Amino acid sequence: MSLSKSLFGSVFFALVFFSFSLSWAASDPARHSLLQCLSESIGSPDVSAIVVSNTNPNFTSVLGARIHNSRFNRSSTPKPAIIITPFEESHVSAAVICSQKLGFQLRTRSGGHDYEGLSYVSDQPFFMLDMYNLHSVSIDMADESAWVQAGATLGELYYNIWQKSNVHGFPAGVCPTVGVGGHISGGGYGTLIRKYGVSTDHLVDAKIVDANGKILDRKGMGEDLFWAIRGGGGGSFGVILAYKIKLVRVPETVTVFRVERSLEDNATEVAFKWQTVAATTDSNLFMRMLLQPNTKNNQATVKVSILGLFLGDADGVVTLLNKDFPELGLRKNKCTEMRWIDSVLWWAEFDLGTPPIVLQYRNNKDTSFLKRKSDYVQTPIPRDGLESLWKKMSENGKVGLACNAYGGIMNKIKETETAFPHRAGNLYKIQYWVNWYEPDNEADVTYTNQAKAVHEFMTRFVSNNPRRAYLNYRDIDIGTTKTWSYEEGKAYGVSYFHGNYERLVDVKTKVDPNNFFRYEQSIPPRSANINIYDISVYK
Ligand SMILES: Cc1cc2nc3c(=O)[nH]c(=O)nc-3n(C[C@H](O)[C@H](O)[C@H](O)COP(=O)(O)OP(=O)(O)OC[C@H]3O[C@@H](n4cnc5c(N)ncnc54)[C@H](O)[C@@H]3O)c2cc1C
Ligand SMILES: *[C@@H]1O[C@H](CO)[C@@H](O)[C@H](O)[C@H]1NC(C)=O
Ligand SMILES: *[C@@H]1O[C@H](CO)[C@@H](O)[C@H](O)[C@H]1NC(C)=O
Numbered sequence: 376m377s378l379s380k381s382l383f384g385s386v387f388f389a390l391v392f393f394s395f396s397l398s399w400a401a402s403d404p405a406r407h408s409l410l411q412c413l414s415e416s417i418g419s420p421d422v423s424a425i426v427v428s429n430t431n432p433n434f435t436s437v438l439g440a441r442i443h444n445s446r447f448n449r450s451s452t453p454k455p456a457i458i459i460t461p462f463e464e465s466h467v468s469a470a471v472i473c474s475q476k477l478g479f480q481l482r483t484r485s486g487g488h489d490y491e492g493l494s495y496v497s498d499q500p501f502f503m504l505d506m507y508n509l510h511s512v513s514i515d516m517a518d519e520s521a522w523v524q525a526g527a528t529l530g531e532l533y534y535n536i537w538q539k540s541n542v543h544g545f546p547a548g549v550c551p552t553v554g555v556g557g558h559i560s561g562g563g564y565g566t567l568i569r570k571y572g573v574s575t576d577h578l579v580d581a582k583i584v585d586a587n588g589k590i591l592d593r594k595g596m597g598e599d600l601f602w603a604i605r606g607g608g609g610g611s612f613g614v615i616l617a618y619k620i621k622l623v624r625v626p627e628t629v630t631v632f633r634v635e636r637s638l639e640d641n642a643t644e645v646a647f648k649w650q651t652v653a654a655t656t657d658s659n660l661f662m663r664m665l666l667q668p669n670t671k672n673n674q675a676t677v678k679v680s681i682l683g684l685f686l687g688d689a690d691g692v693v694t695l696l697n698k699d700f701p702e703l704g705l706r707k708n709k710c711t712e713m714r715w716i717d718s719v720l721w722w723a724e725f726d727l728g729t730p731p732i733v734l735q736y737r738n739n740k741d742t743s744f745l746k747r748k749s750d751y752v753q754t755p756i757p758r759d760g761l762e763s764l765w766k767k768m769s770e771n772g773k774v775g776l777a778c779n780a781y782g783g784i785m786n787k788i789k790e791t792e793t794a795f796p797h798r799a800g801n802l803y804k805i806q807y808w809v810n811w812y813e814p815d816n817e818a819d820v821t822y823t824n825q826a827k828a829v830h831e832f833m834t835r836f837v838s839n840n841p842r843r844a845y846l847n848y849r850d851i852d853i854g855t856t857k858t859w860s861y862e863e864g865k866a867y868g869v870s871y872f873h874g875n876y877e878r879l880v881d882v883k884t885k886v887d888p889n890n891f892f893r894y895e896q897s898i899p900p901r902s903a904n905i906n907i908y909d910i911s912v913y914k
């Protein structure tokens with residue numbers, strides 16, 4: 376990509392953006408043209424119910440309803456020109472066709488949990504497709520499978536499974552408001568990972584709208600594209616309407632526990648040992664380790680917490696850990712036996728006894744500003760390494776590390792089996808997390824810099840060449856693209872996908888050569904071909 380071409384691109388887009396802003400301030404021609412196009416495409420005269428333009432009084436509330444990071448909820452955040460809210464599959468096809476025809480980018484949002492807001496923010500003129508209304512879950516117990524529409528949340532999925540069976544579950548994320556749409560296509564990590572792998576390992580069919588507006592199932596899309604949406608992220612290839620997933624078996628009774636240690640109580644030894652035990656113990660046991668800066672007796676320190684889910688009873692896990700992990704000193708009075716669905720609520724930090732129906736509630740109550748980053752650890756961090764980390768964390772501010780165990784079945788699945796590449800050889804994944812409530816832009820700089828500092832400090836302990844990262848823990852610091860060249864895409868592509876980046880580029884080249892489905896971290900086609908759509912309708 377030559378400098379002059381990319382410079383031309385930026386100037387061009389700036390001009391386009393400027394002329395759009397002027398034109399819809401005057402008369403909202405985008406809305407008018409979109410209504411006309413959608414109506415022709417769908418074959419129905421009144422499509423206004425699925426079009427919320429930025430002059431509609433409901434625009435701010437519809438947009439804000441699924442923003443989960445207040446950093447992208449500011450008046451200065453670039454907004455879509457129009458939000459399209461389909462309630463039928465044909466509406467999605469029409470949205471894809473009409474956005475192209477009108478020269479707008481399309482961002483697809485399901486649950487809106489993207490940590491960098493990429494499902495609803497773009498610096499180019501764009502429409503946002505809000506999958507919210509497409510949220511049905513239909514369970515087929517005879518086949519132990521389910522069709523789930525992209526706009527459903529994980530909570531809705533778990534709740535619907537539980538209504539049909541108390542011995543079935545699904546391996547997916549911990550936070551119930553996460554959308555199925557982004558989550559499954561990006562991998563999907565949760566407390567059943569060691570026993571059953573990631574969500575995408577249980578995908579058996581899907582329906583996707585391609586760049587031509589065609590609705591394709593697995594047979595129609597072919598095995599290459601189906602492979603790509605299993606971990607490669609849906610947003611580069613089309614709009615996923617629904618997934619068919621295979622459910623998994625869970626016991627009637629499971630056990631959870633939480634043990635906290637301070638540095639005076641051998642926390643370093645516990646953390647050191649956790650690194651190998653968590654990845655090698657019985658795959659019925661999942662353990663997360665939280666490392667958090669803390670203050671005790673006015674002194675900055677670090678708190679280590681171990682949270683566990685055992686697919687079995689309390690006696691079973693106490694016996695297992697007294698053998699594998701005596702340093703933890705787990706006793707039965709620290710364990711709580713419950714139904715699997717109640718463990719979902721427990722991990723999501725609801726009070727014990729909360730009825731499962733709350734998993735159906737989709738309203739967003741988060742109002743925090745946040746930054747996340749990720750890493751994979753392949754060899755245990757030595758004790759003195761941990762001690763230097765405690766020092767760094769307690770001097771650095773608010774950043775915590777959530778360490779999530781791998782191993783178990785993850786060691787048995789080949790890296791190329793799906794586009795999600797993080798398999799054998801990883802002991803655990805780290806999520807660096809920091810949340811804050813100060814609304815000013817300066818706070819963003821302060822806290823994101825804190826997250827960067829800890830991530831930088833960890834370089835010597837984590838995977839390298841490439842340094843791996845988890846797509847669903849979106850982090851734009853890894854790299855972004857404006858030109859969608861293969862080389863630019865490689866910066867984040869090999870971190871997120873490792874060797875699978877090449878095949879993802881091939882699939883992209885085949886299914887979306889004009890790169891309609893593009894965003895800051897999308898998979899580029901093999902040779903950059905920025906399609907500049909006809910914008911003459913606005914002149
Ligand atoms: C509070 C919180 C907790 C989380 N917990 C976990 C966890 O336990 N485990 C885990 O693995 N991850 C977790 N995540 C990360 C989460 O898995 C990702 O952010 C995921 O991509 C969210 O999916 P979504 O549909 O909600 O997001 P969105 O913001 O709607 O979309 C994310 C990306 O997917 C694309 N996309 C969305 N829908 C579609 C579609 N229908 N077709 C094509 N592309 C689409 C978007 O364009 C965007 O690029 C968490 C995130 C948050 C904010
Ligand atoms: C705004 O939303 C309300 C409630 O959903 C709806 O009744 C109303 O028609 C909407 N207004 C417009 C202009 O779309
Ligand atoms: C976004 O802003 C709206 C309106 O100011 C507010 O009601 C909502 O709670 C905010 N959401 C987040 C996640 O910041």
Ligand SMILES: *[C@@H]1O[C@H](CO)[C@@H](O)[C@H](O)[C@H]1NC(C)=O
Pocket residue numbers: 640641704
């Ligand atoms: C910490 O380790 C020492 C030495 O192994 C042991 O004697 C002590 O009981 C441990 N403390 C706790 C709280 O487990």
